[in-house]
Each structure stands twice: as structure tokens, then as C-alpha cells.
Amino acid sequence: MLAVVPPPVTVRVPSKVNLHLAVGDVRPDGYHELNTVFQALSLTDEVTVAVTDDPGVEVVGEGADEVPTGPSNLAWRAVQALAEHVGKDHTEPKIRVVIRKGIPVAGGMAGGSADAAAALVGLAALWRLEIGRDELATVAARIGSDVPFVLQGGTALGTGRGEQLIPVLTRHTFHWVIAFDRRGLSTPKVFEELDRLRSDGDPPRIGAVEPVLEALASGDPRQLALLLGNDLQSAAISLRPGLRRTLRAGVNAGALAGTVSGSGPTCAFLCSDGESALRVAAELAGAGVCRTVRVAHGPVPGARVIGGDEAPRPAPPEVHA
Ligand SMILES: C[C@@](CO)(OP(=O)(O)O)[C@H](O)COP(=O)(O)OP(=O)(O)OC[C@H]1O[C@@H](n2ccc(N)nc2=O)[C@H](O)[C@@H]1O
Ligand SMILES: Nc1ncnc2c1ncn2[C@@H]1O[C@H](COP(=O)(O)OP(=O)(O)O)[C@@H](O)[C@H]1O
Incomplete structure (x- = not known):
């Protein structure tokens, strides 16, 4: 009897910005205790998984040359982790993964x-697994602290090392301008730099999270703009001083406020509406402070299978500096 090969599955997955990122002490396992508010953004990657006799990973698009295609690729690690979790051969799963990148590599997004x-959601569909989102989130957390959030999407409060999530309901759509830097920054190096700055002095710490949640509930971008905060920002700027200029340029271009996204070096600028975001993006692109500028909005859903009628989407509007 002929084996039926299931058709490939494509998943669209969002990036994230941390609206609030409070970094606490280092834990015995080397991770820092976080209190963060994530928002999923419309700047996305698309990942296709397919059954194959030629397993491996291919990467195309934004920053593809900097992404490893061997066993350290995070999508491949997800394939192995899920195969192991459901008792399939995880040493050499017969899966091909094609990644179309729109999200900047090592960018803090x-x-x-x-x-x-995306690989977890795609494989669950390809293998027709009866597996709930909570079980997938447990596998996701083993791969990285940020993986459960991009699986879930929306807006969420993250605690622990960022993997424990409580959804935050927001009715409003927020409009962002995203400035990509010329090179990435290593997340562990940025956390180490914050530890160094804290051992040498007392860099300012951001305030409480409750006002951020109130601003999200109000839906007023002006209120939210006053409260954007990131404890990793001083460390990212210490490693990449030019970010100060980028942050200033975004506000001078008309954004309500700017923040380094996560561990950086990508900067995210909150704008009053979609039209303002387009104007800010055009002006920021002309300022020569970053490699690429894009507009995005959030919150958007987490990783989800896209049907045959939803062909892979062209990249969102881009303006080259
Ligand atoms: C900083 C944040 C903020 O959302 O995002 P990015 O800037 O990377 O996108 C995240 O905490 C990054 O999450 P993720 O990129 O999944 O990191 P992981 O693979 O779990 O950890 C990579 C390394 O970062 C450091 N790390 C990460 C998370 C955490 N709570 N404390 C840490 O100290 C550790 O040195 C760890 O070995
Ligand atoms: N599929 C992948 N896409 C991007 N980077 C990957 C991937 N798999 C492994 N990496 C490695 O992970 C590092 C962090 O990348 P990324 O997740 O994009 O950044 P960040 O943690 O700042 O959000 C990169 O420098 C790259 O070497």
C-alpha cells in the first residue's frame, strides 16, 4: 500500500516588542527574573514544514545569511523537541523546514x-497531533524564554524568565515604526552588560507595571507612550551608543515615544495612528540613523497556519535609509 504524504503546512508568526521590561536579579540557573509586557507585531516570519527524504533547514529573506541552518537553528530545535515529546525519531526527523524571514535577526524582536x-504549530498540523496550546507552550518554553509568547500572540504579561504568561485584553490597535540596526546584538551579552552596569553603579530602573496595563485598557497611545520602559535599554546603548541618536531621530520625526525592543538593537516607535506612522517612517528613513525602517501594528495573533488562499504575504512597507 502507498503511504500518503501530507501536504506541506505554512505558519505565519509575529515578532514582539516589550512595552515594559523590568529585569530583576539573576537566578541560580543564570536567567534573570523578568516582569514584562509583550505585544505581538505584524512584522512576521513564515515557516513551511514538509515531510521529506532530505531533512534540514533553508532560510531566505531578511538577514538570512546570519541564520544558522544546522542543529542550532531554533526552528530545527523545535522540530527535535516536539518529535521527542511525542515519541517520534528526534535524532533525524524526516522534516524539511523553509523559513521566510521578515523579522530582523538578533534584533530583540x-x-x-x-x-x-511556527515550527511547533506547523508540525502539530502536519503530524495531526492531538496536542493543546498549553502542552505546545510547555515544549516551547524548553526552547527559549520568548517562544511561548510568540506562540500565543496578542498582548501579555510575562513573568519568571518571560515564559509564564497572562493575556492582557486590549481593544485598541497600536501603530509602530520599527528601525532595524545594521548589525544584531547578542541577548546574553546585553544581560551581562546590565549586570556589569549594576555592579558598578545604579542605572535607573523602570517603574511599576500597573500603569502600563491601565494605559493598554484605555487604548490611548499618548498615555502608553509616557510609560514605555526597558531596563535593558541602558545596557544596549552602552554596547551600541549610536542607538541614542536613533531614539532621538524617531521622536524628532514625530513619534510619541521610542524604546529599544528587548535586548535590541531594533528600536520601536509608538505613533498616534497609522498615517502618522507612515510619515514618521519616511522621515526616519531619511535621517540615516538605521539600515531599514518598517511600519507595523499590534496586537496581532500568535503563530497560526495560513490556508491555501492566504499565499505567503509580501513584506510590509519598507523604506531604506
Ligand atoms: C530579552 C528578551 C525580552 O523579551 O527578548 P530578546 O531581546 O532576546 O528578543 C528575552 O528575555 C530573551 O528571550 P530569549 O531570546 O528566548 O532568550 P533565551 O534563549 O531564553 O536565553 C538566552 C540568554 O539570555 C539571558 N536571559 C534570557 C532571559 C532571561 N529572563 N534572563 C536572561 O538572563 C541568559 O543569558 C540566557 O542564556
Ligand atoms: N530561525 C532563526 N532565526 C534567527 N536567528 C536564529 C534562528 N535560529 C537560531 N538563531 C540564532 O539566534 C540568535 C538570536 O536571534 P533572534 O532570535 O533573531 O534574536 P533576539 O533574541 O535578539 O530576538 C541569532 O544570532 C542566530 O544566530
Whole structure:
């Protein structure tokens, strides 16, 4: 009897920005205790998984040359982790993964984590697994702290090392301008730099999270803009001083406020509406402070299978500096 090969499955997955990122002490396992508010953004990657006799990973698109295609690729690690979790051969799963990147690599927007989350959702569909989102989130957390959030999407409060999530309901859509830097920054190096700055002095710490949740409930971008905060920002700027200029340029271009996204170096600028975001993007692109500028909105859903009628989407509007 002929074996039926299931058709490939394609998953669209969001990036994230941290609206609030409070970094606490280092834990015995080397991770820092976090209190963060994530928002999923419309700047996305797309990941296709297919059954094959030629297993491996291919990467195309934004920053593809900097992404490993071997066993350290986070999407491949997700394939192995899920195969092991459900008792399939995890040493050499017969799966081909094609990643179309729109999210900047090593940019603080959870791009690698997004590909891992997409691979989990894609494989669950390809293998027709009866597995709930909670069980997938447990596998996701083993791959990286940010993976459960990009699996879930929306807006959420993250605690622990960022993997424990409580959804935050928001009715409003927020409009963002995203400035990609010329090179990435290593997440562990940024956390180490914050530890160094804290051992040498007392860099300012961001305030409480409750006002951020109130601003999200109000839906007023002006209120939210006053409260954007990131404890990793001083460390990212210490490693990449040019980010100060980028942050200033975004506000001078008309954004309500700017923040380094996660561990950086991508900067995210909150704008009053979609039209303002387009104007800010055009002006920021002309300022020569970053490699690429894009517009995005959030919150958007987490990793989800896209049907045959939803062909892979062209990249969102882009303006080159
Ligand atoms: C900083 C954040 C903020 O959302 O995002 P990015 O800037 O990477 O996108 C995340 O905490 C990153 O999450 P993720 O990129 O999944 O990191 P992981 O693979 O879990 O950890 C990579 C390394 O970062 C450091 N790390 C990460 C998370 C955490 N709570 N404390 C840490 O100290 C550790 O050195 C760890 O070995
Ligand atoms: N699928 C992937 N996409 C991007 N980077 C990946 C991927 N798999 C592994 N990596 C590695 O993970 C590192 C962090 O990438 P990324 O997740 O994009 O950044 P960040 O943690 O800053 O959000 C990269 O430098 C790259 O070497």
C-alpha cells in the first residue's frame, strides 16, 4: 500500500516588542527574573514544514545569511523537541523546514523564537497531533524564554524568565515604526552588560507595571507612550551608543515615544495612528540613523497556519535609509 504524504503546512508568526521590561536579579540557573509586557507585531516570519527524504533547514529573506541552518537553528530545535515529546525519531526527523524571514535577526524582536513557535504549530498540523496550546507552550518554553509568547500572540504579561504568561485584553490597535540596526546584538551579552552596569553603579530602573496595563485598557497611545520602559535599554546603548541618536531621530520625526525592543538593537516607535506612522517612517528613513525602517501594528495573533488562499504575504512597507 502507498503511504500518503501530507501536504506541506505554512505558519505565519509575529515578532514582539516589550512595552515594559523590568529585569530583576539573576537566578541560580543564570536567567534573570523578568516582569514584562509583550505585544505581538505584524512584522512576521513564515515557516513551511514538509515531510521529506532530505531533512534540514533553508532560510531566505531578511538577514538570512546570519541564520544558522544546522542543529542550532531554533526552528530545527523545535522540530527535535516536539518529535521527542511525542515519541517520534528526534535524532533525524524526516522534516524539511523553509523559513521566510521578515523579522530582523538578533534584533530583540524574538525572530528565532518566532520560527521555533511556527515550527511547533506547523508540525502539530502536519503530524495531526492531538496536542493543546498549553502542552505546545510547555515544549516551547524548553526552547527559549520568548517562544511561548510568540506562540500565543496578542498582548501579555510575562513573568519568571518571560515564559509564564497572562493575556492582557486590549481593544485598541497600536501603530509602530520599527528601525532595524545594521548589525544584531547578542541577548546574553546585553544581560551581562546590565549586570556589569549594576555592579558598578545604579542605572535607573523602570517603574511599576500597573500603569502600563491601565494605559493598554484605555487604548490611548499618548498615555502608553509616557510609560514605555526597558531596563535593558541602558545596557544596549552602552554596547551600541549610536542607538541614542536613533531614539532621538524617531521622536524628532514625530513619534510619541521610542524604546529599544528587548535586548535590541531594533528600536520601536509608538505613533498616534497609522498615517502618522507612515510619515514618521519616511522621515526616519531619511535621517540615516538605521539600515531599514518598517511600519507595523499590534496586537496581532500568535503563530497560526495560513490556508491555501492566504499565499505567503509580501513584506510590509519598507523604506531604506
Ligand atoms: C530579552 C528578551 C525580552 O523579551 O527578548 P530578546 O531581546 O532576546 O528578543 C528575552 O528575555 C530573551 O528571550 P530569549 O531570546 O528566548 O532568550 P533565551 O534563549 O531564553 O536565553 C538566552 C540568554 O539570555 C539571558 N536571559 C534570557 C532571559 C532571561 N529572563 N534572563 C536572561 O538572563 C541568559 O543569558 C540566557 O542564556
Ligand atoms: N530561525 C532563526 N532565526 C534567527 N536567528 C536564529 C534562528 N535560529 C537560531 N538563531 C540564532 O539566534 C540568535 C538570536 O536571534 P533572534 O532570535 O533573531 O534574536 P533576539 O533574541 O535578539 O530576538 C541569532 O544570532 C542566530 O544566530
